[in-house]
Amino acid sequence: MQYRVDPKSGNRISALGLGCMRIPGFALGRPDARAAEAIVRAAVDRGINYLDTAYLYPGNEVVVGQTLEKLGLRDRVYIATKLPHASCKRSGDFDRFFDEQLRRLRTDHIDYYLMHNITSPAQWERVCELDIEDWIARQKAAGRIRQIGFSFHGSSVDFPVLLDAYDWDFCQIQYNYANEHYQAGTEGLLAAASRGMAVFVMEPLLGGRLADKLPDAAKRELSSAGDAHLTTPAAWGLSWVWNHPEVTMLLSGMTSPEQVAQNAEIAERALSSSMTAGQLATVARVVELFERANRIPCTGCSYCMPCPHGVNIPGCFAAYNASYAHSWFTGMQQYFTASAIRTGAPRLASNCVGCGACTRHCPQQIDIPARLADVRRRLQPGPVNLALKLLTRRS
Numbered sequence: 001m002q003y004r005v006d007p008k009s010g011n012r013i014s015a016l017g018l019g020c021m022r023i024p025g026f027a028l029g030r031p032d033a034r035a036a037e038a039i040v041r042a043a044v045d046r047g048i049n050y051l052d053t054a055y056l057y058p059g060n061e062v063v064v065g066q067t068l069e070k071l072g073l074r075d076r077v078y079i080a081t082k083l084p085h086a087s088c089k090r091s092g093d094f095d096r097f098f099d100e101q102l103r104r105l106r107t108d109h110i111d112y113y114l115m116h117n118i119t120s121p122a123q124w125e126r127v128c129e130l131d132i133e134d135w136i137a138r139q140k141a142a143g144r145i146r147q148i149g150f151s152f153h154g155s156s157v158d159f160p161v162l163l164d165a166y167d168w169d170f171c172q173i174q175y176n177y178a179n180e181h182y183q184a185g186t187e188g189l190l191a192a193a194s195r196g197m198a199v200f201v202m203e204p205l206l207g208g209r210l211a212d213k214l215p216d217a218a219k220r221e222l223s224s225a226g227d228a229h230l231t232t233p234a235a236w237g238l239s240w241v242w243n244h245p246e247v248t249m250l251l252s253g254m255t256s257p258e259q260v261a262q263n264a265e266i267a268e269r270a271l272s273s274s275m276t277a278g279q280l281a282t283v284a285r286v287v288e289l290f291e292r293a294n295r296i297p298c299t300g301c302s303y304c305m306p307c308p309h310g311v312n313i314p315g316c317f318a319a320y321n322a323s324y325a326h327s328w329f330t331g332m333q334q335y336f337t338a339s340a341i342r343t344g345a346p347r348l349a350s351n352c353v354g355c356g357a358c359t360r361h362c363p364q365q366i367d368i369p370a371r372l373a374d375v376r377r378r379l380q381p382g383p384v385n386l387a388l389k390l391l392t393r394r395s
């Protein structure tokens with residue numbers, strides 16, 4: 001495993017971290033304990049020493065805590081988890097959430113503690129009014145929080161303001177070759193690193209959209225490059241992130257021991273500043289093809305779920321993107337599957353009533369009702385609508 005040094009703490013962190021949110025079962029809010037055990041064991045065996053979870057990932061902290069205790073691995077990994085600051089209405093709430101997190105994770109300290117998805121300076125100012133700075137100082141002095149940071153999905157304008165709003169130890173940003181100029185972007189990465197902070201990267205493959213779900217034309221571009229080591233779209237995507245020396249670690253939401261092994265192998269070779277000019281030019285061509293095909297920037301995180309009207313939001317968006325990335329028929333097939341069309345209670349884009357309950361949860365700031373209307377227009381045109389009505393009437 002390749003290790004990089006956190007400039008603030010001096011910790012040696014594996015370049016590949018385990019994002020625990022996507023442990024199988026996450027979509028139902030019941031992460032599978034056996035799958036978690038297999039994934040965590042494989043990760044630590046491969047030298048991974050950083051595990052990321054959050055209070056808001058249903059059931060996730062509990063399963064991570066149980067797994068580490070059962071396998072006796074707590075002392076071999078850094079645990080990162082996040083405060084649901086938006087739910088903190090008074091200063092006592094910080095202790096309430098934090099104590100629960102320690103219990104769930106079966107530990108007496110958190111190595112890397114984050115404000116979960118601070119997207120604007122106003123959000124940080126609000127918790128400052130509740131004396132969070134004093135609370136952090138007390139937790140650090142007591143050794144209950146080792147490093148403090150924030151995760152970010154806001155705009156490039158707000159990011160440097162937040163960097164300077166507090167003496168952070170680290171930050172966590174969305175970063176990949178398709179998002180160089182989106183959210184924090186490359187400018188934000190450099191700004192954070194120049195302040196001596198560790199920078200952790202999430203969504204290095206955009207929830208698979210830069211891996212298996214990459215548009216066919218982009219996959220062809222990568223395979224025609226004929227690189228002996230970069231043999232998969234995932235290898236290209238991860239290596240591109242690691243190519244940046246400012247990146248301390250990237251998180252991958254690995255869902256099986258096999259995937260852990262594949263990514264760990266890529267991490268061995270993907271050193272910083274190791275990509276050639278030719279490889280970077282290939283990635284630039286892939287970005288053009290990706291942007292042409294991917295219309296909705298949904299990463300499939302499911303933060304917007306469940307929809308009270310039953311719409312499978314990420315499923316609808318994945319199908320819509322597939323209809324451009326691959327073919328209209330592929331998108332339709334995916335749409336039918338994602339909408340559970342044969343169940344008698346289909347979860348179609350047309351079920352959306354525009355209540356807007358989902359939109360504020362979306363880290364990608366997608367106007368969900370408006371984009372579901374696009375899905376409906378493309379994947380439920382008149383004749384398809386008629387066929388759907390007949391199908392649901394029969395089932």
Ligand code: SF4
Binds near residue numbers: 354
């Ligand atoms: S806006 Fe539409 S998709 Fe979002 S919660 Fe309301 S009904 Fe569901």
Ligand code: SF4
Binds near residue numbers: 303
């Ligand atoms: S619409 Fe937004 S919140 Fe919902 S799955 Fe996609 S990226 Fe996540």
